Amino acid sequence: MTRLHLFDLDGTLIHGSAAAVEISRQLGVEREIDALERAFAHGRLTTAQFAERACALWGELTERHVAAAFEGAPWLVGIREVWADITARGERCAVISLSPGFFVERLLEWGAHAAHGSRWPAVPFREPLDPEGILTPAAKVRIADELCAKFGLSRADCVAYGDSMSDAELFAVVPFSVAINADHHVSEIASCGYTGRDLREAYELAGNYR
Ligand SMILES: [Mg+2]
Numbered sequence: 001m002t003r004l005h006l007f008d009l010d011g012t013l014i015h016g017s018a019a020a021v022e023i024s025r026q027l028g029v030e031r032e033i034d035a036l037e038r039a040f041a042h043g044r045l046t047t048a049q050f051a052e053r054a055c056a057l058w059g060e061l062t063e064r065h066v067a068a069a070f071e072g073a074p075w076l077v078g079i080r081e082v083w084a085d086i087t088a089r090g091e092r093c094a095v096i097s098l099s100p101g102f103f104v105e106r107l108l109e110w111g112a113h114a115a116h117g118s119r120w121p122a123v124p125f126r127e128p129l130d131p132e133g134i135l136t137p138a139a140k141v142r143i144a145d146e147l148c149a150k151f152g153l154s155r156a157d158c159v160a161y162g163d164s165m166s167d168a169e170l171f172a173v174v175p176f177s178v179a180i181n182a183d184h185h186v187s188e189i190a191s192c193g194y195t196g197r198d199l200r201e202a203y204e205l206a207g208n209y210r
Helices: 019-027 030-041 049-059 063-072 080-089 101-110 137-151 166-175 199-205
Strands: 006-007 092-100 115-120 158-162 175-181 192-194
Touching: 019 049, 019 063, 019 092, 019 101, 030 049, 063 101, 080 092, 080 101, 080 199, 092 101, 092 137, 092 192, 101 115, 115 137, 137 158, 137 166, 137 192, 158 166, 166 175, 175 199, 192 199
Parallel strands: 006 092, 006 158, 092 115, 158 175, 175 192
Antiparallel strands: none
């Protein structure tokens, strides 16, 4: 059986942090992004409004900052090992995140077969952010369906890994889901839960680690 493993980024592959937080840290605007994160968590900002305000904070962003944010992020250990195992079994793995594509797509280098994030202007920003390009939680399901079609698979072949309410819609349409470092809202709807810092252990819960 071939499966498609779908990974969230913020709070899932990145432990206790998010791409936006790590980018903001490089620019010295952590406090400002923290206020936006809280407003978003309380439902006072849409994903597009959050992105527009973050974009305004990141006017000085360069590729060097993005690379440093990526390298310095608190990643779970074992990500590349898990993706290598998935590949060796002839299965597929993908990252679907609402965070900027220019950050998410770096995970292709670690062995993900696909990596989808929100569409942002290229870094450094010379064009305005298009709110239409910013993903919503519902888009995770749409992208999962597109990936299934691309790989000749169906929702019944998917395993989803996530940490927050933005993963709830995807968890609801796949047969197996793993809540990673999640709060009880997400843990209650997942097939199983994992708390820790090693993706290999969470992957074992999906019953397919050697
Ligand atoms: Mg998340």
